[in-house]
Structure formats: C-alpha cells, structure tokens
Amino acid sequence: MSLVDKLKWRYATKKFDSTKKIAADKLQNILDAVQLAPSSLGLQHYRVLVIEDAGVREKLKAVAYGQSQITDASHLIVFAAETNINEEFGKKYIDNVAATRNAPREALAGFEGMVLGAINSRTPEQLLLWAQKQAYIGLGVLIAAASEQEVDNCPMEGFDPAGFDEVLGLKEKGLTATVIVTIGYRAEDDDLSKAAKVRRPADEFFIHI
Template sequence: MSLKTGLEWRYATKKFDNTKKIPADKLEHLLQTVKLAPSSFGLQHYEIVVVEDPAVRERLKEASYGQSQLTDASQVIVFAVETNIDEDYVKAYIDEMASARGVKREDLSGFEQYVLGSVSRLSREENINWAKKQAYIALGVLISSASELQIDSCPMEGFEADKYDEILGLKEKGLTATVMATIGYRSDEDPYANMAKVRKSDKDLFIRI
C-alpha cells in the first residue's frame, strides 16, 4: 500500500477490536520505522513507551478520562520527552555519533559546540518545548507507517500528563509524557470508520509562490 493510499484509508480510530493484536513482526517493523523519525540535530529528544500490561493500561485509562482506546487497542504508545537536555545529554549523543560513524570524537568538536550553543541558549522550559515538537514529528511517522501496514491508530492528547508520569515512572527517568497514540485494529462497530474524510480544498490549503 502506498503512503497516500494508507493515509486515505486511516482515520482516528475511536473503537478498537480488543480481540485483535498486532503481530510481533509488524509491531517491531512499526517501532523501527519510528526510530528513524527525524529530529532536530538528530538528538531524539524523547523516549517511546510501549504499554501492553492490562493493569497499567487500566490506570492510564483512568488518567485519560475513561477513553476506551486505552484498554481496547493492541498497544498504547507514549512519547515521553527529555526534561534535562543539557551538556551531558549532548556529549552522550556525540559519543554515539563518533562510534556509529567510525570517526574520531575530536573531529566532531565543531558540531558538538554548535549543538551545545543551541541548547545552552534555551531555558529548561524552552528545551522541553523544543523536545515536544520533535516528539510530534515522531508521532506523525508512527501514524503514517501504521497506515501503510493497515494498522489503525488514534493520536491522543486527552490525558493527565502528571498522572501518566507517575504511573509509568517517568519523572525519575528525567522524562514527561507529551502525546500518545493507541494502535491496533478497528472494530466493525466503530461508526467513524466509514465517515468521509474532511480536508481543506487544494485552493484553501496550498499557497504556491
């Protein structure tokens, strides 16, 4: 399935079939695709929590205003952003880059200083907001990749982030929940599945200069 066809097929699934699970190989393919999502400087300012435990998902449902997707979907994917993007974080990334590319670390010093300068100019809150923007890029990749695999998804912001942080133990990891998506397979009873997709017309959406 092409990406365009997949995006035409997908919708924000409101009711999942709780008897259907994503096969392990497809889930791994999906996660590896999201791993390749672009991020500013390649820093990957987040971690991705894959939640399958039923008891944990029940608690997340309570922190999500009772939305049934949390317990009916195959998995819950939480994007948790780094709250301490600092010199140590950047240096660890440069270490990884040197190793992955087989280059001397000192050869990356110019790039390292550039990234450190960008990070140091921002307040802690600004760095977190920057990280959140990167997480949304990864969310977009998740939704797009899922559509190609004909895996349903529902991006969701309707949850209490502080409770997610507590339930998932994120704060002690230097993370905070930002956005999530439930993934799985739509129920035949979901009335939204066959609704026409509503988008702006080309003339109202595209500005060509």
C-alpha cells in the same frame, strides 16, 4: 495501495477490536520507523514507551478521560519528552556519532560546539518545547508507518500528562508524557470508519508561491 491511499483508509479509531493483537514483526517494523524519524540535530529528544500491560493501561485510562482506546487497542504508545536535555545529554550524543561513524572525537569538535550551543542557549521551558516538537515528528512517522501496514491508530492528546507521569514513573526517568497513540485493529461497528474525511479545501490549505 500508495501511502496516500493508506492515509485515506486510516482514521482516528474510536473503537478498537480488543481481541486482535498486532503481530510482533509488524510492531517491530512500526517501531523501527519511529526510530528512524528525523530530529533536530539528531538528538532524539524523547523516548517511546510501548505499553501492553492491561493493569497499567487501566490506570492510564482513568487519567485519559476514560477513552476506551487506551485499554482496547493492541498497544498504547507514549511519546515522552526528555526533561534533562543538558551538556551531558549532548556529549553522550556526540559519543554515539563518533562510535557509529568511527570518527575521531576531535573531528567532531565543531559539531559538538553547535550541539552544546543549541542546548545552552535555550531556557528550560524552551528545551522542553523543543523536545516535545520532536516527539510529534515521531508521532507523525508512527501514524504513517502503522497505516502503511494497515494497522489502525488514534493519536491522542486527551490525557492528563501529570497523571501519566505519575502512573509510569516518568519524572524519575527524566521524562514527561507528551502525546500518545493507540494502535491495533478497528472494531467492525466503529461508525466513524465509514465517515468521509473532513479536510480544508486544498486551495485554502496549501499556499503555492
């Protein structure tokens, strides 16, 4: 099956089979894909929480309109944007580039100037929005990677970010919950799995120039 076929197979799963868990190697593969997601300047402006703990998920469900996917899926993934994107964050990234590519720090001065300029020219609100946009790219890659492995998924914005931040202690970590996705296996009686996909007609969606 091609990726397009897998994306036709996937749907936003409403009812997960709570008895089925994702095998460790499959989960790792999905997380590896997320780590390879591109981000603006390569900064990876967010972190990814992988939550399996039943007690924590019960608390999170209470601040996610009681959506059952939170507790019934195999895993809950939380994309949390960094709230402290500053010079230190940028310099740490340049250190990583230098170490990974075995490049002298001085050779990266131009790139470092660009990175620090991109950070310093943004207001705190713009920095947060920038980080959150990158988190959504990670979400997209996760959805594709999970679907490719026939792991069901449901992206979710129906939750209270402040409630998630509180339960997960994200504020102290310099993070804020941005978007979440539950992954696992569909329940056989999830009626939506049989529903036809609703999408805008291609000629109303794509603009070829």
